[in-house]
Amino acid sequence: MSENTIGVPGNSGIEADRGYADDIGAVDGATTAASTAADVGGLTPYLDRLRVPATLRPGGRPETIELKSTWVRLHSQMAPTHVFAYNGQFPGPTIEVRSGQRISVAWTNRIKNAPYPVVAGEEPAVGGAPARHSAPGRGEGFVEIKEVADLPAWSVTHLHGAETGGGNDGWAENAVAYKDAQLSEYPNGQRATTLWYHDHGMNITRWNVYAGLVGMYLIRDEEEAALHLPSGKYEVPLILSDRNFETDGRGRPTGQLLHKVRRASDAVNPESGKIVTLPFSGPYNLVNGVVWPYLDVEARWYRFRLLNASNARIYNLALVDEENRPVRGAIRQIGSDGGLLPRPVAVEYDAETRAGLSIAPAERMDLLVDFRALRGKKVRLVNVGQEPAGTADPARDVLFPQVMEFRVGAAPVGDRFVLPSVISSSFRRLSHDIPHGHRLVVLSAPGTTGGAGHPEIWEMVEVTDGSARPGQDGVIALRGPDDAEPKVYRRISRTFDDTLGFKVAHGDYEVWSLLNLGGPTHPMHIHLSQFQVLEREVYDIAGFDPGGATTTSPVTYTGANPVPENEQGWKDVFQVRRAELVKVMGQFTGAHGRFMYHCHLLEHEDMGMMRPFTVMPREVLVFDHHQPGHGGH
Template identity: 30%
Template sequence: MREHDEGRSGRAHGLTRRRMLGIGGALGLMAATGLSASAALARRPSITGAELRSAVPLPPPFQVPLPVPAVLKPVGTSGGGDRYEITQREASAEILPGVRTPLWTYEGTFPGPTIESRRGRPITVTHRNELPVPTVVHLHGGRTPATSDGYPTDLVLPEGWHDAAMHTGHGSAHGMPAMRDPRAVVTKLTRDYTFPLDQRPTLLWYHDHRMDFTAPAIWRGLAGLHIVRDDAEDDLGLPAGPRELPLMIADRAFTADGSLAYPALDPTLRVRPGVHEPYLAGVLGDVILVNGAPWPVHEADAARYRLRVLNASNARHYELEAVTDDGRRLDLVQIGADQGLLAAPVTHRLLPIAPAERYDLIIDFKGVPVGSRVRLLNRLGSGRTREVMAFRIARKASDDSRIPRTLSTDLPTWRRSDAVRVRDFSFRAGQMHGGHGWLIGGQPFDPARADVTTHLGDVEIWRLVADVHHPIHLHLVGFRVLSRSGGPPLPYDAGLKDTVSLRPAESVEIITCFDGYRGRYLFHCHNAEHEDMAMMANLEIV
């Protein structure tokens, strides 16, 4: 990791020969250390990881109705804010028809219940941990004070958890003793998370963020949606009510008894982190779930719909397209990104979406014949993973929704000249403590080390470079993509984002302002297996 003042930076923004050689070296290291070409590179470049195969018969596509997660009701309203309660507990659900699957859940469901909130109206969520392991909750995309951001060592311990069992660092899987974090704030059984929600309206999501065990915890079901709304967005006339659909897309695999398959070294998720060798680059499933249902179907009007799409997969990338039964491709009109509405709509025919990215889309079924289908497909998949879900057009209907030419006027207008410094970060495979890891700037995550220190209100440009595919997420702040490998941003980079998809051997420049709150935050790869294997770094705002 390097930083330098913007005024002294005269080098080209593209990949230098030295950087390209560095990437080649990282890829060679991957092959040499077992992060092998077969696991990470021999597939098409957008895929990082190896696929698990289900051992239970899988249902045909487009038979199970699309579920819509229930909206959680507040348990109290006072002082201009709302209070919620969520219990994290084990439950079982019928994900595959006729089969029960044990899960770790928020409130007994997968996905967890959706929280709907208003911009600037604070909420407090009391989480109660009745699971067998410690947990941490992170509101992904939230502008949240550090004490409620879900730092990976700020654990909520379950009843009867003994300190001797507590693991808060990269431990035996990586050949080093568990690190202790002197700044960790650990609570027993419950924790209050306070979210001011002083931010643009958008789709956020909440998930477990426990150090070294994020990937298997999300895989087992610890994920839910959070929608922020405001009056200005409500007045735009976008599709609403039953024509606004949240779509949490996630892949999973199942064992013969219907349990979720996952290649954890320690299936109890208590002590030893990590996955078995073939899956070090990421874990892919062979079943595509939308809102927890396999390849579902939704009965739709012949009208416009607003699709709030989240890729909640651990490692799988998708390239979405909407195709009618007669082979016609429908436009996917993007109106929002991770951090809210765009300035103006952007039309896509194909839309890549990396883990943790969100896209706010309008799709118009008006010209689709009643009784026919529109399938949402994944161009990066093969076999069953090419299919995501379908819409069956059930009836003609009136439609007074619209897509305004101007969607938002409150996007930040940072310029290159506003940046007080430029920083360089590499995201690459490497060795750490005698084992395999995924590193930022050549270093594994250490909660006790300050990797980046910046001042509240500073504008910075970050230049990110990857070996293989890495979706990079910054906590607290949104950012704008300035360039890709020296060229302009791509159409799907529009708007304010909090997660950017770095493609193999690619460099990306982003610009952001570190406003909001002081404290300790994170940036990391959102391939959840990479994150658990140390591809995180500390961001200190002072």
Template identity: 45%
Template sequence: MTTRQLTTEPTTTTLTKFVDPLPIPKRLRADPADPLPSFTIRTVAAELRLHTQLPPTALWTYGGDFPGPVLDVHRDQRIRVTWTNEVTTPYPAVNAYLADAPGNPSLAMNDPGIGAAQPVPGTTGLPAWLDTHLHGAVTGGGNDGWMENALLTGDSQLAEYPNRQPAMTLWYHDHAMNITSLNVFAGLVGMYLLRDEEEDKLGLPDGEHEIPLIVCDRNLATDANGALTGQLLHKTTGTLPFLGPYTLVNGRIWPYLEVRPGWYRFRLLNASNSRTYRLHLLDEKDNQVTAGAVWQIGTDSGLLGAPLPVGSAGLTLAPAERADVLVDFGAFRGSSLRLVNSAQAPFRGDPLPPGVKPGDPLPADRLPEPDVMQFRVRAERLHDLVPLLRELEPGKSGEERDTVASGHGFRLPETLSPSYYRLTEQRLPADPVQRVLGLAADPDGTLGLWELQEVPATEAPTAPGQVLDGIIQVTGPTGVTTTYQRVARHFDDQLNWRARMDEWEVWQILNLSGILHPIHIHLIRFQPLSIDAYDTGEFDAALGGTATGKPVAHLAALPIDPSLTGWKDVMRIPPGTSVTVAGQFRGAAGRYMYHCHILEHEDAGMMRQFAVMPGAVMDVGRGMGGGMGGGMGGGMSGGTGITSTTGTTGMGSM
């Protein structure tokens, strides 16, 4: 396929919305009678239509489909997956770099005034070097998809997943070093559903009433006549990662789904490289947000304790976040509903501007097309569609038969997961290992993960106004100022953090940059303990630190959104905030990664490594006895660290 200068994309889409039915990914189910079910999933090149009005698009896929098949397994059922690389074609997308234009008021992806985009040298000749990571899995380091152990064509990656985890929505994607953003963009994503008895007892909508919704954004190249070629266009700028104008759900641009007027369960995944979605369901009769129809029942890593209504503020999903959602279409017979995105980009958590409603385009904020997909609710009463129900329930009224037919009599339960508990400082063991992490721009403009260690007061720099690279001072909520020294920031720096198996850790993450970062920690699930606002204006990115006596200062404790109180493996860290999370490193050991899940940031250096080891092994080693840097102490969390009044009661339910 050929393209002309990449700035000649149409300023508005030429594609018609809601003409393609939503594809439903294939399912691979594990036989419960098989002691070790085995699957082979081949990564192959394929040409698939992303929209009826487009030519076929070249992709790299799992099993020939985009997205790949849904793996559907049960808790404690170990499975073996062979990921076989059979890709023989060159990287299928145009990878282009668009230089910054400081004087341009708009950075919308289709703005022709920004300037000519230039193809990135070398990417057209990239080999199919692939590596699959099961995101959110508790599995040994050798099965986790270490990014430098990627495969060339003809090789296979053998992985075993014990599935000793509660019911949750996982997903798998490519994780190859330096090129994760490109390989995922090319199509290498898929969903993985894990079930357990606790979930089974709820009688949630299933079968055709349980539907994966894998959402992502893409851009498309054009030919010499300005027509869309179907070829993917990965266009970025010098400071911003990829953001595309076309939204895909399950591999189709702006699809529709015909539903019955009853309950549905949607397994939502944001599989975008960098775009955050704030989702709203609009009734097309009046373009108003629906009330009382949408309920969140789960987060990244499991069910909530009770259903959470999704109100007018919408449901926010940063890259790699998942949400388990129930929607009751019973009140919308004969209506059409639109799922829309209202998140400005780059997303910082800001509300919509005054006068702007969900569904309004925001081209100046890189959201030229807010539509995601359409739901078409059938007009018929369900009991008229199910004659058998009349024979089985002859004494039921029409309304009662409707209820039974729409989701098998499903009623929204008051309690979802009896094993769920809200993690608090009091539920942690005494003196957990504490880590301190900064998200900051380096003097050269690249982003890093700053592992920080407290500096004793006797060793802290004292010269008034002095700024030293890697030295920052932080004043916490108690007014105590602590000095920290950066001990690592990029992937190849020294390994500092070794966790003991089964030990609880508290990570305090301070965002010194100007944008939101979704931070993913491999292996574990966690919950936020606190979110605090900080004045980061004194942090000097050009010099890499703060001046003595001019610390980053605590402003206020912030409320934690209820949608973030479930078990997570991705945490949004807004700019100017410190988010404290806690989790237990249990179930597996090895070397793992934590990183920003904006994939262009990950590839550019926002990724670090850590190791998990049995405690007895650490005890016989030298210099492996504990965590780096102690805690934030008075610097950020206030007080002398986190203590416990209840010990570890109930911790086994993780």
């Protein structure tokens, strides 16, 4: 294989697209069969045009958005798929507002006695063949979870990244059923940014989102307008997701949504013996609800609003030509989750590290792509699949790498857009010099005693009086880069229903340190505020004992990973890799109430990796009962 091409993984017995045939290599011993352009998992890649969701621009009246049961064709060679969708569209309409434009939305449930769209089940993990678990259809040993078929259309909508009061945020237990409406108000007092809305129903988010309840939400302001970025038909939302489907007798997908997850035989709850369920991964990549679409583009600059709306897949994307060679110099990132970056950042595939455009579930990227040098060519966005060193995608099985194709017109185009050297002159980088409080959040390893086998969120407080010692359940010894002696922390909560621990004074800056003690990369999301990633510290985690749920020797700082330039903007989702402590800083302002933070691997969120916190006026907290964790100092 040429070092100038990208090796795209395949799998034994599964045919791949001819465009990748010469560059598909073995992965974990698996090899690919001969390729045909007409059959990739029973479907032809790049056959269907990309759909662009309708744009909804609310006016002065309250807006009603209806949740409906409908049928959508996800690929022209596959039967229609039953979905739940906002206004009957999958994805839902792109809502567009101006900064400071307050709107009200009645998320109204119109789904009456509809069969639940998703067939869910588990199959046993099989060592040595990772891609087998994301193969189309049911595998050997598949066991359906019958209770999912009986689920009602019970949903609550969360506007992800919005600064809005706790009563409007989409609290997971405040879901509504048929005929009821969730009334939410959004002040939109934020900088120009890319948000999104999705279901957040308690215990069943993974299936409700999978059923189709997602959509994009854009806030615009004057700073963005002054850049004269590509707009209109040259600004396109790209909502990524992965899916699996039931198959017919010939192994071809039928269109019926199948949520198939693995039972990991090497991750067992030591108390109950229950086998742990791993996050979902599907073989088919969808963009805007179309499997492997194409988009006709002109030879000019385009703006793409990229969102990963998958349950668990962390995409590692690369732009390649028809010979599978990386396309250089075409992509610039100008914004992240919470708004514009200070300057454009070149995004390139690194052949040595296999690092591409890494985007985890719920992350957003504002991208500019220059097609001027690609006149008359076809270029493709592919999921490279082998994550950069030091990361772990919990859904890293990549059976079919195809994502979408861009078909660049041959005609010359007069494009007056000039890439500015500065994007946001108003951006300011946060630093430790700002007075702030501290929180320590530990992400426990799978199989830790007391966690039912699943990773958990542990909220910690420092103990200085000797009342807690390493070796005790829920006690962690941590030696940071400036610590002569390790600090000792005690767990104050581990489940969603444990006592409320984190109480924040409105307007306070806080640094939250998120420590991953083992397991996959967790994309952590904190509601209400936008943050900046300050540091990515690396730790020796060998001293953590999952069996004792404690440390037998201190977890010790060993170095730091650089914070990439495109990760130094405003964010509300942070990839926390194994053995990393990620420090994020933000100001809790703009609203009050009870909010949540959680892992955005939806299977993890539903299985316990979610915790509440409150934001109150400082004058009110003076009269608080001062439970552990108040103040964060």
